[in-house]
Amino acid sequence: MTPADEDYRRAVDLLLAGELVGLPTETVYGLGADAANPTAVAKIFAAKGRPADHPLIVHIAGHDAVDQWAEAVPEVAWELMETFWPGPLTLILKKQAWVPSTVTGGQDTVGLRVPGHPVALELLRRFALASPGKPAGIAAPSANRFGRISPTTAAHVAEELGERVPLILDGGPCAVGIESTIIDCSRGAPVVLRPGHISPLHLEAVLGRLPDIETSAGAPRVSGSLEAHYAPVTPLRMVAADRLLDFLNAQRHRGGKCAVISANQPPQAGMPHAWRLMPADPVGYAHDLYAALRDMDHTGVDLIVVEAIPSGPEWTAVVDRLRRAVAGAGQG
Missing domain, CATH: 3.90.870.10 (DHBP synthase)
Known part of the structure; x- marks a missing residue:
């Protein structure tokens, strides 16, 4: 365009x-x-x-x-x-x-x-x-x-x-x-x-x-370096893959509405309110991340759940954004 x-x-x-x-x-x-x-x-x-x-x-x-x-x-x-x-x-x-x-x-x-x-x-x-x-x-x-x-x-x-x-x-x-x-x-x-x-x-x-x-006090201050940043208004949690289904079931039993951001397919039963399937590679995941957070923020849920992503240097930027988003979410 x-x-x-x-x-x-x-x-x-x-x-x-x-x-x-x-x-x-x-x-x-x-x-x-x-x-x-x-x-x-x-x-x-x-x-x-x-x-x-x-x-x-x-x-x-x-x-x-x-x-x-x-x-x-x-x-x-x-x-x-x-x-x-x-x-x-x-x-x-x-x-x-x-x-x-x-x-x-x-x-x-x-x-x-x-x-x-x-x-x-x-x-x-x-x-x-x-x-x-x-x-x-x-x-x-x-x-x-x-x-x-x-x-x-x-x-x-x-x-x-x-x-x-x-x-x-x-x-x-x-x-x-x-x-x-x-x-x-x-x-x-x-x-x-x-x-x-x-x-x-x-x-x-x-x-x-x-x-x-480096993020120490001795470094110059730069954009996007605050602990809480890139955040949705809806509270956000990061949950490990092996705990995700149990966590979602617990939320459902207490009547909570969840939206999930994950690189894996949703379960066959007990679907949360919304599920955003993400690319499994770090470049694709990064490309879709902010749009996914924004879309899930508009679904009217009580909690956005992000399935934990892999570690490794190629995922550093995504890990950084999600960590800051979790710290700042729910404060709007």
Whole structure:
């Protein structure tokens, strides 16, 4: 799905005027504003209900814009860009002094990404052409209320934010479905701060080793790193496969209505209220995860049950999202 030329023009005009635009990326839909305009960026936080110290990712049109936003970029960061950009990889780098603190959460680092979606890239290209002589980037966290399920279609954005977004560019369903991998390249050896579609095994091919995954207080704060995040309003439980049927039977006997998210077929008898069959591979599961959580959140059940998924580095991103979703569920 490709927006009309007039939609791109209106999106650029809105960004230049300091307004918000919903835009598709290959990961999730973003809520975009001119990253060089602190007043515009503040509207993102107001629309989402996002804490002001939570940094944003700046989306840029290509490698040649990196030095406008970051300084002292290490060689390994350029290698990662060459391998994975455009794509679902965000790099944390030392920021240029001028970069607004509203974007960085008051830190001395900035997150940069070249998205791998044709609509996002075309918007970024047009925005750069309309902003001669100044750095052009779009700050764009996920286009949802803070802490809730990230949107993977334009309809999800409209459902989440409504009239708070003057324009949503519809680029169809997101191809990846979960947020970008975030790697900190600002403090020496690259460290994963948020797992994503680009797995530790992918990174090992470039880095020559499996990267460390860190969420300590010494690391820069990054998007999606709070303990509770990506959460449905309905309470959510993770249940081991060998306990799932007993758990569902117990819920049914006490009159509870459950919805299940599982990579296995539902039982022949004693079906819960709703059952979402997921792909058995980590990429497919990640792609469908947010849509499944959103759909199950709308079924009117008392509890969403997720059958526990496999362990292993290829499942790291899905495990991360589900753990945070469980922590934040039921708080709406």
